[in-house]
Amino acid sequence: MLLLACGASGVGKTTARLHARRLLDDTYETAELFTLGPIPAVPTIAWRQEQVEAAVLRAIALEAEGRHLLFAGDPVPLGEALAAPSADRIDIAACLLDVNEEAHLARLAQRNEPEELIPLHQGFVTWLRAHATDPGHVTEAITTDAWPAMRWERWVGRTPGPEWAMTVLDTSRLAxxxxxxxxxxxxxxxVAGDAPVFRAGWFRDRAVDQV
Structure with missing residues (x-):
C-alpha cells in the first residue's frame, strides 16, 4: 500500500516520517522526494509529479514483498497520487496533516519563511482542507503545468461522495x-482496513460525473 501523509509547509510531514520510521516495523519503508532522486535547482510541478510516480512504483515493488511505503515530507496532494500513471495498480490511503491559522503562522515564523510567501502557504492549507472532501475544488491548482502523463480523468469532474475520503489529523496542538x-x-x-483507502482501480466503480 502507498500511504501518503500530505499537508502544507510547517504541518509536520517530515517530522512525522522520521518519527514513524522509528516506530513502524520493517514491513514499512518511508520516503520523500529527496530520497527518490536528486532535486533540481528549480523544481517544477511536472518534476514533482514525475517523482510521485516514482513513489508509486516503489510502493508497487514493496507490495510484492508484503511491505508498504509511507510517503511524507513534501506538499504532494491526494489528487496527484491518484493521478500518477501507475496509481491504478496499488491501494492508496491518504492522511491530511491539518493546522489552524495561529499554529501555522507560528511555525512559519520559526522557519523564517519570507513574509511575501505567507499568503501562499495559508492558501494551500485552505485548498488542501477543501480537497480532502471535494475533488472538484479548484482542480487547476495542481493540473496546471502538469506532467503530461498524469491521469487526471480518474477523478477530475467528480463531485463529493463516499468514495472520496481521507483521514484528517489536526496537528495544531501536537508535539x-x-x-x-x-x-x-x-x-x-x-493497512488493516480501518481507515479510508482508495483501492486499486477504485475510479472504475463509478462513472465520472458530468459537469
Whole structure:
C-alpha cells in the first residue's frame, strides 16, 4: 500500500516520517522526494509529479514483498497520487496533516519563511482542507503545468461522495513525537482496513460525473 501523509509547509510531514520510521516495523519503508532522486535547482510541478510516480512504483515493488511505503515530507496532494500513471495498480490511503491559522503562522515564523510567501502557504492549507472532501475544488491548482502523463480523468469532474475520503489529523496542538505517533497509528489502521483507502482501480466503480 502507498500511504501518503500530505499537508502544507510547517504541518509536520517530515517530522512525522522520521518519527514513524522509528516506530513502524520493517514491513514499512518511508520516503520523500529527496530520497527518490536528486532535486533540481528549480523544481517544477511536472518534476514533482514525475517523482510521485516514482513513489508509486516503489510502493508497487514493496507490495510484492508484503511491505508498504509511507510517503511524507513534501506538499504532494491526494489528487496527484491518484493521478500518477501507475496509481491504478496499488491501494492508496491518504492522511491530511491539518493546522489552524495561529499554529501555522507560528511555525512559519520559526522557519523564517519570507513574509511575501505567507499568503501562499495559508492558501494551500485552505485548498488542501477543501480537497480532502471535494475533488472538484479548484482542480487547476495542481493540473496546471502538469506532467503530461498524469491521469487526471480518474477523478477530475467528480463531485463529493463516499468514495472520496481521507483521514484528517489536526496537528495544531501536537508535539512532534505526538504527530509521529498519530501518523504511525494511521498507517497501521489503513493497512488493516480501518481507515479510508482508495483501492486499486477504485475510479472504475463509478462513472465520472458530468459537469
Amino acid at each position: 512532534p513525537e505526538q504527530v509521529g505517533a498519530e501518523v504511525t497509528d494511521w498507517c497501521r489502521r489503513a
